[in-house]
Each structure stands twice: as structure tokens, then as C-alpha cells.
Amino acid sequence: MATQRILDFLATRRPEGPCLVVDLEVVRDNYQAFRKALPNSRIFYAVKANPAPEILRLLASLGSCFDTASVAEIEMALDAGATADRISYGNTIKKERDIARAYDLGVRLFAVDCVEEVEKIARAAPGSQVFCRVLTDGAGAEWPLSRKFGCVPEMAVDVLRRAHHLGLDAYGVSFHVGSQQTDLSAWDRALADARSVFVKLAAEGINLRMVNMGGGFPTRYLTDVPTAQAYGEAIFDALSKHFGNHMPETIIEPGRGMVGNAGVIKSEVVLISRKSENDEARWVYLDIGKFGGLAETMDEAIRYPLVTPRDGDEVGPCIIAGPTCDSADVLYEKNMYPLPVSLTIGDEVLIEGTGAYTTTYASVAFNGFEPLKAYVI
Numbered sequence: 001m002a003t004q005r006i007l008d009f010l011a012t013r014r015p016e017g018p019c020l021v022v023d024l025e026v027v028r029d030n031y032q033a034f035r036k037a038l039p040n041s042r043i044f045y046a047v048k049a050n051p052a053p054e055i056l057r058l059l060a061s062l063g064s065c066f067d068t069a070s071v072a073e074i075e076m077a078l079d080a081g082a083t084a085d086r087i088s089y090g091n092t093i094k095k096e097r098d099i100a101r102a103y104d105l106g107v108r109l110f111a112v113d114c115v116e117e118v119e120k121i122a123r124a125a126p127g128s129q130v131f132c133r134v135l136t137d138g139a140g141a142e143w144p145l146s147r148k149f150g151c152v153p154e155m156a157v158d159v160l161r162r163a164h165h166l167g168l169d170a171y172g173v174s175f176h177v178g179s180q181q182t183d184l185s186a187w188d189r190a191l192a193d194a195r196s197v198f199v200k201l202a203a204e205g206i207n208l209r210m211v212n213m214g215g216g217f218p219t220r221y222l223t224d225v226p227t228a229q230a231y232g233e234a235i236f237d238a239l240s241k242h243f244g245n246h247m248p249e250t251i252i253e254p255g256r257g258m259v260g261n262a263g264v265i266k267s268e269v270v271l272i273s274r275k276s277e278n279d280e281a282r283w284v285y286l287d288i289g290k291f292g293g294l295a296e297t298m299d300e301a302i303r304y305p306l307v308t309p310r311d312g313d314e315v316g317p318c319i320i321a322g323p324t325c326d327s328a329d330v331l332y333e334k335n336m337y338p339l340p341v342s343l344t345i346g347d348e349v350l351i352e353g354t355g356a357y358t359t360t361y362a363s364v365a366f367n368g369f370e371p372l373k374a375y376v377i
């Protein structure tokens with residue numbers, strides 16, 4: 001939703017070209033909602049969702065920890081005021097020299113999903129805490145992350161055993177149920193798997209202590225999503241069901257759910273046309289597309305709410321595309337988007353729910369278009 005502060009900013013500053021405006025008040029509210037919904041979990045903000053320094057500074061000041069994927073993201077979190085003990089290196093794919101740099105910067109918490117990565121960490125970050133990521137099926141998520149990361153729970157047992165024997169602290173298990181996950185039972189299935197790893201290793205005298213429940217908390221796009229409170233209750237119930245009186249420490253890593261609804265992209269209609277005289281659908285070309293930051297429209301996965309100055313008028317089906325000379329730069333075509341028939345070239349279109357996964361996905365200069373500008377207010 002475009003907040004009043006965002007609308008006022010756009011009305012008074014009139015920034016030229018497409019741009020993202022992020023309202024920090026919304027980020028603050030989201031952080032507090034997570035705190036309240038999951039009071040016993042430490043929050044590690046997934047920096048990749050939006051690494052704007054203002055966002056990182058706000059979250060650091062509120063006490064958030066940070067999930068990072070690279071040395072550069074670790075440095076950003078440190079610059080924002082987080083201490084190294086509040087940073088996890090959560091990418092399961094790391095160069096050994098980057099692990100060593102992270103270790104030099106003080107980071108002692110690392111994600112792994114195979115024995116090969118454990119061996120790197122044992123060499124480059126001796127004695128550190130490691131957690132092993134297990135696969136989930138990603139069912140119910142609009143942006144699944146399943147196959148690339150994690151291993152089956154049986155293998156996680158081997159990975160953590162190896163970590164233990166190499167002098168690392170076999171700390172726990174992690175999973176990510178898939179981004180924009182609206183099925184509350186997804187955490188229940190993943191927690192059952194996590195529990196099985198705990199049980200098998202406990203039988204060998206290796207006592208895991210932590211479950212990292214990842215991200216996946218949704219942003220409202222065109223349809224309602226469960227509240228943070230509903231997620232908190234479902235997760236708490238699943239934790240008690242599987243762990244009973246032996247509750248582990250828990251971590252959550254919200255990215256989208258922390259910043260998605262805090263941002264709005266202002267764009268402009270560059271062209272409206274048809275492909276033939278009796279074409280029913282109009283092609284609406286905006287000044288932002290897949291290469292300007294809207295990469296999550298890939299396969300039409302994320303469908304952003306669009307606000308036009310003509311809302312309320314009669315609507316007709318539109319194919320929405322970006323401004324570049326690549327035919328892949330089409331946002332919505334299979335599932336056409338209804339927009340007012342009165343929409344006109346030059347109209348401003350607000351793309352809502354764009355606070356996450358936009359600025360960093362913009363290309364550097366494809367076709368000479370600048371990367372997406374961002375204002376954090």
C-alpha cells in the first residue's frame with residue numbers, strides 16, 4: 001500500500017523516472033509485528049530482500065540480527081551498526097576465502113548443506129557454529145526455493161556429525177519453506193524433518209540446540225495473506241507438537257515480510273497500443289520491467305497491485321511489458337491484467353508491494369536504462 005508519507009513524498013519531490021520509495025515506518029511496524037508474533041525467536045533480517053543502508057540501520061537499532069549471503073552483505077550489516085555476533089552467513093554456497101574473511105570480521109555462524117562445505121568452514125572458520133539446511137518441497141509458495149539449497153534430513157545427520165568431528169559446533173538445522181508461503185502447515189512439515197535430525201544425532205551424543213525456520217512470510221499483493229500473528233501461532237503449535245518440552249532456540253529470517261509492503265514503485269506509461277485493429281487486449285508498456293527491478297514477475301510468479309489515476313473507470317484486459325528491447329521483458333501476458341480503458345500515455349502507475357527484491361534485481365545499464373533509484377523515507 002502506498003502510505004500517505006510515500007504519496008506526499010512523490011507529490012512534493014516529483015522524482016524523474018521510475019523509482020522505489022520505501023517508508024521506514026512500515027518496516028518498523030513489520031519488525032514489531034514479528035517480535036510480537038514470535039517472541040521467543042531471534043529475528044535475522046534477510047539482507048538480500050532490500051539492503052538499503054537506512055533499512056539496515058533502523059533494524060540494527062531495533063535489535064534485529066542479519067542473515068547475509070556474501071562478504072559485502074556482512075560489511076553492510078556491520079556498517080549499519082550490527083555486531084558480528086548478530087550476523088549469520090546463511091548462504092550454503094561460499095568460497096573458502098570468503099568464509100575466512102567473514103571469520104576475520106567476527107562472524108561465527110554459518111549455513112551448510114553438504115560435507116564439502118563443512119570441510120571449508122572447519123579450515124577457514126574453526127570452532128564456528130554451523131547449521132545444516134534441509135530440503136523442503138516448497139509446496140504452497142509462490143516463489144519456491146526448494147531444489148537448489150538443502151539436503152535430505154538423513155544427509156543432514158551425516159553433515160552435522162562431520163561438523164562435530166571436525167571441531168565445529170553442530171548447532172542446528174535450518175529450512176526455508178519457500179518465499180511468499182501462504183500455507184501455514186508448511187512449517188509443520190519442515191519442523192517434523194528438523195526434529196528427526198535432532199533425534200538421530202542425540203542418539204549419538206550430539207545435541208543440536210537451534211532451529212532456523214527461515215523466511216517465507218508473505219507480503220499482501222492482490223489477495224489477503226494470513227497475519228504475522230497467525231503465522232506465529234501456527235509455528236508455535238508446530239514447535240510444541242514436534243519438540244514438546246525440549247524446545248530449541250529458534251531463528252526466523254524474514255525478507256519479503258519485513259520490507260515488501262513498505263515500498264512502492266512509481267512508474268509511467270510509455271506506450272499503449274494494439275497488435276491489430278480488432279485486438280481485444282491492449283499492450284501497456286511501462287518505464288520499468290523485468291530488467292529494471294521487477295524480476296519476480298518471471299513466470300508471472302509475483303503479481304503486483306497496480307494503482308492508476310483512472311481507477312474506478314471501466315477496465316479491459318492488458319498485457320503489461322517493460323521498456324527494453326528484449327522480448328522476455330513482459331510482466332503479465334498469460335494472465336492478463338485488467339486496467340482502465342481510459343488509461344493514457346504519460347499516466348503515472350504505482351506498483352505496490354515492491355519493497356523487497358526489486359532494487360537489487362535491476363540491471364546495471366541494459367539498453368542504457370539506469371538501475372532502479374530508491375528513496376528511503
Ligand SMILES: *Cc1c(COP(=O)(O)O)cnc(C)c1O
Pocket residue numbers: 046048049067090091176178179180214215216217253254255256257
Ligand atoms: C532469501 C532468504 C530468506 C528470506 O526469504 P523471504 O521469503 O523473503 O522471507 C531467508 N533465509 C534465507 C536463507 C534466504 O535465502
